[in-house]
Structure formats: structure tokens, C-alpha cells
Amino acid sequence: MTRQNVLEVKNLKKVFKKGNDLITAVNNVSFVIREGECFSLIGESGSGKSTIANMIAGFTRFTEGEIAFCNNKLPEKPSNKSFKLRNKMQIIFQNPLSSFSPKMTLLKSISEGILYDTDLSNDNIARKVYDVLELVGLKKEYAGKYCTELSGGECQRAAIARAIISEPKLIICDECTSALDVSVQSQIISLLMRLKKELNLSYLFISHDIALVSNISDHIAVMKDGSIIEGGPNDTVIKQPSENYTRFLINNAKF
Ligand SMILES: Nc1ncnc2c1ncn2[C@@H]1O[C@H](COP(=O)(O)OP(=O)(O)OP(=O)(O)O)[C@@H](O)[C@H]1O
Numbered sequence: 001m002t003r004q005n006v007l008e009v010k011n012l013k014k015v016f017k018k019g020n021d022l023i024t025a026v027n028n029v030s031f032v033i034r035e036g037e038c039f040s041l042i043g044e045s046g047s048g049k050s051t052i053a054n055m056i057a058g059f060t061r062f063t064e065g066e067i068a069f070c071n072n073k074l075p076e077k078p079s080n081k082s083f084k085l086r087n088k089m090q091i092i093f094q095n096p097l098s099s100f101s102p103k104m105t106l107l108k109s110i111s112e113g114i115l116y117d118t119d120l121s122n123d124n125i126a127r128k129v130y131d132v133l134e135l136v137g138l139k140k141e142y143a144g145k146y147c148t149e150l151s152g153g154e155c156q157r158a159a160i161a162r163a164i165i166s167e168p169k170l171i172i173c174d175e176c177t178s179a180l181d182v183s184v185q186s187q188i189i190s191l192l193m194r195l196k197k198e199l200n201l202s203y204l205f206i207s208h209d210i211a212l213v214s215n216i217s218d219h220i221a222v223m224k225d226g227s228i229i230e231g232g233p234n235d236t237v238i239k240q241p242s243e244n245y246t247r248f249l250i251n252n253a254k255f
């Protein structure tokens with residue numbers, strides 16, 4: 001079975017201007033993520049991982065290159081026209097609280113992802129919210145809670161519910177388990193992997209932790225100083241790394 005390309009990134013570049021200085025945060029980065037695949041970006045702090053995520057998600061303008069999502073070229077600068085398409089791409093951050101307004105119930109926050117596009121009745125909206133809460137392992141009573149009333153793990157589950165309600169094709173996970181306790185981390189990873197199968201999701205998974213990434217990825221790309229220095233199928237990168245830097249990451253990881 002051939003899997004469709006969900007995301008194609010070609011020669012992507014980002015240069016930040018800071019006063020008179022130019023900072024090349026991302027340089028000539030290319031990769032493809034296929035349907036149902038987990039593609040991981042790994043690399044040290046400052047290597048450009050979040051900048052890539054932000055350009056794909058439309059939070060940061062890109063300087064050069066191309067991004068195609070579901071075979072549609074995305075504009076360098078997000079526009080209303082690309083909004084509907086971008087709604088099929090969701091992002092989950094390190095700090096789940098940042099996904100929610102403390103003044104809104106989960107029902108309100110989670111339903112935001114389906115309000116633009118449908119004329120669903122309030123009852124049907126609530127039902128959809130209960131459905132996604134159940135999918136992430138939260139009881140429907142959580143719909144009436146505020147994010148500040150949740151534990152870190154529960155809040156990240158709610159952020160995942162918020163991400164999946166618009167039936168996305170791609171979820172970008174930017175260090176989405178780094179702020180959680182180890183035991184909670186593995187529960188969230190199991191949840192993400194279950195949803196990947198059940199909903200045929202693709203992930204762009206960003207992490208510092210090569211051991212974690214080796215457990216869940218189909219493809220791994222290693223970043224250093226804004227560039228991908230090595231990339232390929234999980235087994236190849238982990239078992240036959242070609243770069244010293246990748247070997248260094250593997251030798252220092254806790255598998
Ligand atoms: N808005 C900005 N203005 C100027 N420089 C920036 C901006 N955002 C990021 N950078 C710089 O771009 C580089 C890449 O940053 P980025 O946040 O993408 O790294 P990262 O790989 O996600 O790091 P971490 O693992 O710590 O999250 C860094 O040198 C950073 O200082």
C-alpha cells in the first residue's frame with residue numbers, strides 16, 4: 001500500500017533579524033511525512049526544531065523554501081485562505097496550560113476547533129467534545145472543568161482532545177512530554193501511539209530524547225545548527241548511524 005504524502009518540506013530556511021545581526025535558525029531543511037507515520041526531529045537545544053514546527057504551523061514566516069500540506073502549497077505568511085487547511089494540522093506544546101485559556105471551560109476550548117466550519121447544534125458540539133474526551137481517557141464531566149483544575153497529565157490529555165476534534169491529518173508534538181513526570185510521560189506516549197493507529201494520524205514529533213524517539217518513530221532526522229545532518233528509517237539511524245553527532249546522542253541516551 002502506498003501512503004500519501006501528508007507533509008512535504010523542501011529547502012526550508014529561516015533567518016531571524018536581530019538588530020543588525022542575522023541568525024540562520026533553519027537552513028535548507030527537506031523531509032516528507034507520509035500518512036500514518038511518526039517522523040521525529042531530534043537535536044540539541046537551539047538546533048532549529050521549534051522554528052521548523054512554527055513555520056509549518058504558520059506561526060512563523062519562512063524565509064525560503066516550500067511547505068506542501070496534503071498536496072497544497074502553504075503561503076510563506078499564513079492567510080485566511082490557508083486557515084481551513086491548517087486546521088487539519090494541530091500542534092501540541094510542552095506546556096499544556098498554554099493551549100487553554102484559564103477563563104474557558106474545556107467544553108468551550110476544545111470545541112473551538114470545530115466552530116468555524118460547521119453549523120452543528122450545541123448538543124452535537126457537546127457530544128463531539130465528550131467523544132474526544134473519552135478517546136483521550138477523560139470522563140465527560142471534565143468538559144465543565146477549567147485547565148487550572150487539572151493535573152499536568154490530564155491537561156496534556158485535554159490538549160490532545162483539542163487537537164483531534166478537527167480530525168487533523170497531522171499533529172506536531174513539540175516536546176509534548178518533556179514537562180511531565182516519567183510515568184505520566186509514558187501514558188501520554190501510549191495514548192499518542194494508540195490515536196495514531198485508530199485515527200490514522202501522522203506526527204511530527206520533536207524531542208531531545210533519542211531513546212524515546214527510537215521507540216515510537218518510523219523516521220528520524222537528526223538536527224544540528226539548523227540543518228538535518230542525518231535522516232532515515234528508525235532502525236538505520238539508531239543501529240547504523242553515519243554521523244559522529246548521532247553516535248554521541250545514542251551513546252549518551254538511556255535506552
Ligand atoms: N523569534 C526569534 N528571534 C530570533 N532568534 C530566534 C527566534 N526564535 C528562535 N530563534 C533562534 O533560532 C535558533 C533555533 O531555535 P529553536 O527554538 O528553533 O531551537 P530548538 O531546537 O527548538 O531548541 P529547544 O530544544 O531548546 O527547544 C536559536 O538560536 C534561537 O535563539
Ligand SMILES: [Mg+2]
Binds near residue numbers: 049050051174
Ligand atoms: Mg524547541
